[in-house]
Amino acid sequence: MIARIRPSTVLGTMAMLAVTAAVLLPLAIIVLTAFKPVSEVNAFPPTLLPQDWTLDNLRRIVDELPFARLVLNSFLFAGGVTMFALVFDSLAAYALARIDFTGRRTLLIAIIATLMIPFQATLVPVYQLVSDLGWVNTFAGLIAPRAADAFGIFFLRQFFLALPRDLDNAARIDGASEFRIFRSIVLPNAVPALLTLAIFTFVNNWNDLLWPLIFTTEREMGTITSGLTLLTGPGGIVPYGVMMAGALVAILPLVIAFLLVQRRFIESIATTGIK
Amino acid sequence: MSLTAPRRRYRPPAPLGGRRVAPGGRRGGRRGATALAFLAPALLILTVFVAWPMLSALRTSFTDASGFGEAEWVGFDNYVQVFTDPDLFDAVRNTLWYTVLFTPTAVIAALVLALVLNSPALPFRGFFRTALFVPFVVSLAVAAYAWTYLIDPQVGLLNHWLGGVGLQLGNVLEDPQLAMPAVALVAVWKNFGFYLVIFLAGLQDIPGSLYEAAKVDGAGPWRRFTNVTLPLLSNTLAFVLVFAMIAALQAFDQIYVMTGGGPYGNTQTIVMEIYESGFRKLELGFASALSYVLLIATLLLSVLQFVFFGRREKDTQ
Numbered sequence: 001m002i003a004r005i006r007p008s009t010v011l012g013t014m015a016m017l018a019v020t021a022a023v024l025l026p027l028a029i030i031v032l033t034a035f036k037p038v039s040e041v042n043a044f045p046p047t048l049l050p051q052d053w054t055l056d057n058l059r060r061i062v063d064e065l066p067f068a069r070l071v072l073n074s075f076l077f078a079g080g081v082t083m084f085a086l087v088f089d090s091l092a093a094y095a096l097a098r099i100d101f102t103g104r105r106t107l108l109i110a111i112i113a114t115l116m117i118p119f120q121a122t123l124v125p126v127y128q129l130v131s132d133l134g135w136v137n138t139f140a141g142l143i144a145p146r147a148a149d150a151f152g153i154f155f156l157r158q159f160f161l162a163l164p165r166d167l168d169n170a171a172r173i174d175g176a177s178e179f180r181i182f183r184s185i186v187l188p189n190a191v192p193a194l195l196t197l198a199i200f201t202f203v204n205n206w207n208d209l210l211w212p213l214i215f216t217t218e219r220e221m222g223t224i225t226s227g228l229t230l231l232t233g234p235g236g237i238v239p240y241g242v243m244m245a246g247a248l249v250a251i252l253p254l255v256i257a258f259l260l261v262q263r264r265f266i267e268s269i270a271t272t273g274i275k
Numbered sequence: 276m277s278l279t280a281p282r283r284r285y286r287p288p289a290p291l292g293g294r295r296v297a298p299g300g301r302r303g304g305r306r307g308a309t310a311l312a313f314l315a316p317a318l319l320i321l322t323v324f325v326a327w328p329m330l331s332a333l334r335t336s337f338t339d340a341s342g343f344g345e346a347e348w349v350g351f352d353n354y355v356q357v358f359t360d361p362d363l364f365d366a367v368r369n370t371l372w373y374t375v376l377f378t379p380t381a382v383i384a385a386l387v388l389a390l391v392l393n394s395p396a397l398p399f400r401g402f403f404r405t406a407l408f409v410p411f412v413v414s415l416a417v418a419a420y421a422w423t424y425l426i427d428p429q430v431g432l433l434n435h436w437l438g439g440v441g442l443q444l445g446n447v448l449e450d451p452q453l454a455m456p457a458v459a460l461v462a463v464w465k466n467f468g469f470y471l472v473i474f475l476a477g478l479q480d481i482p483g484s485l486y487e488a489a490k491v492d493g494a495g496p497w498r499r500f501t502n503v504t505l506p507l508l509s510n511t512l513a514f515v516l517v518f519a520m521i522a523a524l525q526a527f528d529q530i531y532v533m534t535g536g537g538p539y540g541n542t543q544t545i546v547m548e549i550y551e552s553g554f555r556k557l558e559l560g561f562a563s564a565l566s567y568v569l570l571i572a573t574l575l576l577s578v579l580q581f582v583f584f585g586r587r588e589k590d591t592q
Contacts, residue, residue: 009396016391016399020406023464026421027409029432033424046432092317101310114325116577120525120546121570124553124562125328125335148320178309207414209528210546214554225414229532240424247417258412262405266472 030251033244034058041241057245064242066220070227071249077212077223078205080143082198089152090194094182096153097160098168108157115150120210127214137221142212146205152197159193160186196268199261203254224250329570336563346560353564363565365540366548369455373544374523376459381519384463385470386512390504392471393478404475408468415465419532422461423448451541454534458542461529466522470515477511478504514583521576524569545569 028048033041034057036050061067095101096108119126126145127136135141167185176184187194205211212226219230228246258265336353338346356363388407392400410418425433428446437444447453481504489499505512527546530536536543536551543551545565553562 006396009394009398012391012394012397013399016388016397016403019388020403023407023410023468025433026418026425026464027413029425030417030421042430044430044435046430046435048432088317088320091313095310095313099306099310099313101307104310107314111321114321116574117325117329118521118525118569118573120527120549121566121573122325122328122332123549124559124566125332126324127554128331128559129324129328144320145324148317150321150325153317178313182313203412207412207416209414209416209531210550213531214550225416228417228420240427240430243420244424247420250417251413254412254414255409258409259405262408263401266404266408269469269472 027251027255030244030247033241034248036241038239038241041239057239057241058249060239060242061245061249064231065227065246067224067246067249069220070222070224073212073221074206074223074225074250076139077142078202080139081146081205082201084143084147085149085152085201086194086198088148089197090156090187090190091182092148092153093156093160094178094186097157098165098181098186099178111150111153115154123210123214130215135215137216137218141215146211149201152201155197156190156193159190163189192264192268195261196265199257199265200269203258206254332563332566335560336567337560339560349560353560354567356561356564362540362543363548366543366545366565367568369540369542370524370526370544372455373459373526373542374520376456377462377523377526378516378519380459381463381467382470382512382516385467385515386474388467389471389474389478390500393475404472407471410465411469413465415462415528416532418465419458419461419529422457422464422529423533426457448534449538451538454538454542458526458530458533461533462523462526465529466519470519473515474508474511477508481507510583510586513586514580517576517580517583521573521580524572524576 032048032050035053035055037052037054037056040047040050040052092111096104096111130136130141130145133141135144163186168181171181171185206223207225208223209225209229212223213229216222216226219227222230224246228243228250231243231246335346337348337350339349339352358364391397392403397403425431426444426447428434428444434444434447444450444453447457485503485507486499489503494502525546526544527550530542530544530547531550534542536547545568549562549565549569552558552565
């Protein structure tokens with residue numbers, strides 16, 4: 001049977017194509033401008049596509065910034081937070097979901113309460129604390145305050161609650177310890193939830209501007225996201241082409257990673273209201 | 276940052292013969308010790324880096340601490356300052372204006388696009404969904420550079436195109452009226468795809484039979500939207516609205532990059548002001564008091580969100 005194509009569908013498709021093109025325009029501009037020579041970047045009237053493709057901007061960004069270092073810092077910072085948070089959050093979530101102990105409910109409510117505190121509201125005292133510990137400009141300072149997070153605990157607890165308990169009970173009868181049940185039964189069954197949380201944590205930290213801006217004062221300790229702002233700081237008038245080359249490198253790893261896992265990622269976000 | 280309420284799930288009744296009993300954990304004390312071992316690392320982090328700083332900030336907000344020398348107890352002076360200082364009044368007002376610009380725009384755009392995407396006749400739905408979601412994984416600060424270039428008064432492509440259709444915007448980021456809508460629009464661009472995905476999930480939970488029944492009763496597309504979709508989506512809608520408002524209260528990244536709070540302080544939001552006073556001018560007491568204003572506003576919205584999330588969960592079961 002041949003489906004009849006209705007005019008409203010054609011209109012809807014065209015509208016969606018237009019919206020999608022508009023939404024992708026800033027990303028297209030980043031990619032295309034990164035490869036444009038200066039003359040074209042500043043040409044009037046401005047153009048979308050480069051006439052001559054050049055690698056000059058990418059070369060210059062390496063000169064302007066300790067570039068490899070900033071990218072490495074981003075990986076270590078976002079990766080470190082993700083790794084610690086995943087371990088600590090899943091341990092805590094296991095206790096809250098699977099072990100009956102006195103005060104469990106109170107503790108859960110307390111954790112949910114910390115979830116409502118925006119990190120911007122505690123920046124000043126957290127900075128003082130990190131500074132007293134001598135951790136400014138260190139990975140410890142960047143990572144430790146985020147090594148566990150109420151949202152992750154809560155998110156994983158919900159997932160652990162939903163896993164069937166038959167296997168745990170069988171393992172318990174066989175004399176397995178709680179830690180063994182956690183490691184060998186619950187964690188392997190929670191891989192989708194752990195993966196979603198991992199991607200989410202990594203993306204949020206990689207993209208964060210305020211956090212690295214505050215906890216690193218040395219150029220060499222910044223992330224790629226915060227490092228780029230040095231280019232535009234006072235006196236740092238930098239050609240758009242160079243800026244876009246930096247932007248390209250900053251967003252490329254995440255966009256590629258996202259496109260690889262997009263289906264599962266979007267679906268799990270839709271059902272959990274994660275942020 | 277989000278809030279989700281506990282789901283109530285159906286649990287099968289305990290097996291005959293009593294409660295689930297762990298052979299190693301028969302006594303409450305022992306089980307408590309095991310639980311504590313699992314919880315310790317996370318609790319340590321949350322206590323040291325969230326709970327304690329909160330209380331310490333509360334104390335600091337009653338002092339004139341600057342990071343140097345002894346802090347003097349100044350009572351409610353900082354709060355009085357928060358509510359009388361014209362700059363701060365402006366920061367709160369700017370944040371509210373930003374919230375008003377951002378929230379409805381992002382939520383309505385997301386809802387409309389979700390409705391279109393939810394139509395089974397539309398081709399390439401998966402592609403559209405993914406493409407519209409991409410901005411959400413891009414750093415707002417980095418995207419802000421692209422937008423700055425696009426609306427540059429001299430060499431900006433978007434400015435040029437808009438000029439071509441008779442819309443002369445001039446130097447948007449230097450314009451006291453246009454700077455705030457511009458930075459709000461960049462946040463809309465970044466976040467609407469996320470709200471869209473939540474709406475899509477909500478829409479897919481509405482049973483198709485309801486639409487069939489409405490059609491049989493002679494309801495047109497608009498009636499079906501107002502009488503079936505909206506009522507059944509209302510909790511999701513409320514949830515997303517509050518969610519967007521909380522995000523708006525925390526506006527910082529693109530403003531820092533695009534305007535630095537200018538022109539004439541017109542885009543100086545609460546978090547921008549916390550950054551300036553806390554980390555540039557080192558007026559820590561002042562920054563802490565302002566932090567509490569942000570905190571209380573967020574808490575109020577979070578409680579609302581909690582309620583709506585609970586209702587949304589019930590809807591979807």
